[in-house]
Amino acid sequence: MRTQAVPRDLDFFSDDYREARQRLRAALTAAGASHEALIIDARGPQGEDLGIDIAWLGDPAARRVVLHSSGLHGVEGFAGSAIQLKVLADPPAFGRGTALVLAHALNPFGMAWLRRANESNVDLNRNFILDDDGFTGAPERYRRLDAVLNPRSPPRVDGFALRAVASILRHGYGPLKRALAEGQYEFPLGLFYGGARLEAGPRGYCDWLAARLGAVERVVAIDVHTGLGPARRETLFLETRGAGGDAGAVAAAISRRLVAVTEGMTGGGYANRGGYGAALPRLLPRAEVDFITQEFGTVPALVALRALRDENRWHHWGDGGIAHASKRRLRAAFCPQAPAWRRAVLTQGAALLHDACRYVFSDHGSSKKLSRRVPSPLGRGTG
Numbered sequence: 317m318r319t320q321a322v323p324r325d326l327d328f329f330s331d332d333y334r335e336a337r338q339r340l341r342a343a344l345t346a347a348g349a350s351h352e353a354l355i356i357d358a359r360g361p362q363g364e365d366l367g368i369d370i371a372w373l374g375d376p377a378a379r380r381v382v383l384h385s386s387g388l389h390g391v392e393g394f395a396g397s398a399i400q401l402k403v404l405a406d407p408p409a410f411g412r413g414t415a416l417v418l419a420h421a422l423n424p425f426g427m428a429w430l431r432r433a434n435e436s437n438v439d440l441n442r443n444f445i446l447d448d449d450g451f452t453g454a455p456e457r458y459r460r461l462d463a464v465l466n467p468r469s470p471p472r473v474d475g476f477a478l479r480a481v482a483s484i485l486r487h488g489y490g491p492l493k494r495a496l497a498e499g500q501y502e503f504p505l506g507l508f509y510g511g512a513r514l515e516a517g518p519r520g521y522c523d524w525l526a527a528r529l530g531a532v533e534r535v536v537a538i539d540v541h542t543g544l545g546p547a548r549r550e551t552l553f554l555e556t557r558g559a560g561g562d563a564g565a566v567a568a569a570i571s572r573r574l575v576a577v578t579e580g581m582t583g584g585g586y587a588n589r590g591g592y593g594a595a596l597p598r599l600l601p602r603a604e605v606d607f608i609t610q611e612f613g614t615v616p617a618l619v620a621l622r623a624l625r626d627e628n629r630w631h632h633w634g635d636g637g638i639a640h641a642s643k644r645r646l647r648a649a650f651c652p653q654a655p656a657w658r659r660a661v662l663t664q665g666a667a668l669l670h671d672a673c674r675y676v677f678s679d680h681g682s683s684k685k686l687s688r689r690v691p692s693p694l695g696r697g698t699g
Contacts, residue, residue, distance in 0.1 A: 319402065324663045328398040328405075333428035336397045337512065339658055340420050341369065343404040349373045349418075354520040358435040360428035361638040368422055368521055372528075373407055374415030378445045381529060382672050383537040385419040388440050388592060390426015390433065390526050394651040395612060396540030397421065398658070399665035408673040416673060417529075418662040422521060422592075430643040431631060432624060432650070434515060435669055442499030442510030442516055444595035449489055454500035457487060458508075461495070470634040471642050480618055493617075499590060505632050510590045518592075525599045536676050538595055538669060542650045543620050544614035548660040550668070555593035555607040610668060612661050614638035615649050623649040 330336035344351050355367040356439075386396020400418050408416060421427050425435040433439055445451060458465075464479055484492060499510040515524070529535065545551040588594070593607035612622065626642040634640065652658075 318618055325402065325659055327650075328401040328662060329394060329658055330397060330401075332361075333366075333393075333424060334360060334362065336394065336401075336427070336569065337367075337369060337421070337424075338482060338699060339401060340371075340397065340404075343401055344371045347404050347407050349404075350376070352524070354517070356424060356436055356517050358425045360425075364428075365492060366424035367380040368517060369420040369522065371404075371418040371420070372415055373418070374410035375413055376415075378413055378415035379532055380414045380676050381417055381532050381536075382415075382669070383417045383419065383529070383535055384669055385422055385539045385592075386536070386582070387421035387423050387427045388539060389543075389650075390423040392432065392540075392542045392650045393421050393423070393427040394647075394663070395542050395661045397427075397663060399540060399669065402666045404661050405668050408670055408677070409641050410505070412676055413501045414673075414677040416669075419521070423517065425517075429636075429638060430647050431627065432646070433628075434517060435508055436515060437504060437628075437631070438511035438515050439499060439508050440515065440518055441592055442590040443515050443548060443579060444522075444592045445510070445514065445590045446522075446595055448513065449591060451501045451510060454502040454575060455495040455498055457495035458500045459502070461492075462503055462506060463607075465496075465625060467502060468633060468639055469629065469646070471629045476622055476625065477618065480621070496621075498588060505628075507628055522595070522599055525596070529600055530602065532600065534676060535596075535600060535603045535605045536550055536672050537593070537605065538672060539592060539607070539664060541611050542612045542661075543600045543614050544611045544617075547608055547615070547652075548657050548662060550613045550664045551613070553609040553611070553667070554593075555609065565597075608668075608672075610665065612657075612664070614652055614657070620649045665697045 330339060341351065349371040351372075352370045353367040354370065355365055358366050360366050384400065386400060387393025397420060400420060403416075404418075408411060412418070423434050423440050426432055426440075464483065466478070467474065487495075488493075496508055499505065499508050499511045503509060504512070550616070593609060596607055597603075597605040623642070623646045627646040630636060630640050630642040634642075637643075
């Protein structure tokens with residue numbers, strides 16, 4: 317009898333969104349998971365449907381859930397997708413009342429087209445504003461830098477590195493980082509644009525969460541991102557909804573260093589009005605919710621910013637084609653091909669997910685929230 321080959325770690329990384337989605341669906345069938353797809357009104361480079369795929373493993377009536385998501389920032393989704401495939405190849409054990417939910421490619425357009433933003437040029441981690449009147453404003457420093465960040469021309473050599481260094485010397489690195497990372501709602505063709513309304517993809521996902529997890533009592537959510545922090549190393553941000561909890565519980569549960577942040581704030585201490593992590597407790601008011609952003613460092617910040625800037629110029633002022641060099645550079649900045657980086661992502665990503673499941677599915681995880689007293693912030697914000 318022929319035995320099925322066990323995939324090597326690097327094989328879990330897909331070449332494009334279409335392949336990642338096909339592989340996920342095959343893995344879900346093999347794991348016996350239920351599956352739903354939230355289709356968006358956009359197409360991929362090959363004319364394919366695009367959608368958020370959601371898998372449910374475990375008790376259909378679970379009251380304790382680990383919710384793992386990938387691809388909120390499009391091109392960053394290849395890492396989270398690979399982690400999900402690795403875990404599906406060796407899923408955790410489930411008991412009565414427990415489940416693992418995998419949300420694959422929360423921004424399918426961005427993953428398919430190698431963009432960080434969605435089909436409306438919206439940064440979805442600035443878009444989870446549940447009040448219609450919240451989509452206004454921009455940091456003053458962003459307004460001053462708009463012409464530098466978002467030139468109205470296709471990408472070309474224009475001395476960006478020197479201009480960026482000059483801006484840092486003039487304004488300071490910290491204030492500039494906050495001006496960019498907080499998001500903005502005034503420049504729809506610009507970087508870090510939070511949108512004018514809740515986008516269709518997030519709206520459908522919010523409706524699904526409220527409908528399927530509305531009766532859940534305990535949720536630990538993990539959202540995977542890339543681009544911030546030391547290369548090949550994870551940084552974990554725990555987003556809180558208030559005081560309380562068992563001191564040290566999460567450190568003991570997952571054996572990792574966590575940075576605590578308050579609702580609507582990032583690890584760098586600045587406001588993020590449209591963050592997914594801040595919205596989740598409002599969508600699940602009956603549940604005890606802890607939200608962990610798992611960031612994997614890639615390249616220096618200015619390298620990533622230049623790649624984002626060039627791709628955005630190509631999308632708006634070129635023809636936006638997937639084969640352009642700016643697309644390849646953006647993917648390299650947020651999903652490096654280096655085997656050491658990919659192995660580190662898979663090892664740390666799968667370990668966190670398995671550890672979270674062990675914690676939440678245990679009697680301890682059912683009765684106590686994750687720790688609120690954790691080490692002081694590292695000075696980096698969530699993506």
